[in-house]
Amino acid sequence: MAGLLAGQTALVTGGGNGIGAAIARGFVEAGASVVVADRDAAGAERVAKEIGGRAMALDVSDEAAVAEAFGALKGLDTLVNNAGLVPPQRRVEEIDAAEWDKVFAVNVRGAMLCSRAAVPLMRAGGGGSIVNIASITGWAPDPKLAAYSASKAAVIAMTDAMAQDLGPYRIRVNAISPGTVASEALMGRIEGRAKARGEPVEDSLARDFYSKIALDRLILPEEVAKAAIFLASDLSSAVTGGITRLDGGYMFFPRRDETQPIVPTM
Ligand SMILES: NC(=O)c1ccc[n+]([C@@H]2O[C@H](COP(=O)([O-])OP(=O)(O)OC[C@H]3O[C@@H](n4cnc5c(N)ncnc54)[C@H](O)[C@@H]3O)[C@@H](O)[C@H]2O)c1
Structure with a gap:
């Protein structure tokens, strides 16, 4: 991966922990300058310090804060919308409407606000790549996770719509739908x-x-990072509106006989 993102500037939301931190780390190893943006300012600082990136304290659901943060950037080649919230599991009759709104405010509105703010920067640079971290739950919703699953289905639909809007500006928009990432x-x-x-x-x-x-x-966080590097790099120059399932072959129903080992048939 070394050199694949040489000369790029990338911003990773939710980069202070977990998958976002692995993506930020992978991007630096691939040669990018990375802005680690997170509501968790201490997490952003820790990761930025470790990888030699720049920390940015940012709540992606705050419209004014996003406008200000992106307005201060000199340029941007890749935006990774990774910041996400997973609410506690609740059956439908237990859903808390305020909690529902919060999940959508971060997972969907936050990705929209950051993408919107990235467009002028990417257009000024002649193009760019937006990578949305969706989820397999956007395809195969989990019980007791209606808010989260619906928010990730919205991210998948938004990805396709934005890819069409932004194609003429040579801005590609893709989504990765991870399965269960450790x-x-x-x-x-x-x-x-x-x-x-x-x-x-x-x-x-x-x-x-x-x-x-x-x-x-x-799945390992580093494996999500590898897919994000591909989508940020020129290797995927013709890929937009693409929704990559990255789930180890997630099956919508469990294997019928879990006691059977997996034996190759040929
Ligand atoms: N772990 C999995 O199995 C899995 C599977 C599919 C998709 N995902 C998605 O991957 C992304 C990262 O998940 P993770 O498992 O690393 O979770 P995580 O909780 O470790 O990381 C999420 C990060 O987002 C940040 N964040 C939350 N709200 C924010 C806000 N309003 N503004 C800015 N930053 C905010 C958190 O501070 C945190 O650093 C999420 O979008 C999640 O939905 C995770």
């Missing part, structure tokens, strides 16, 4: 659930996750 945030939720059920984490992973993933394992 970020600290997700592992924390899985461990909490396993503890509440009184079972080992590995049992919980095998039943709830591996049984639905063809590769039989979780």
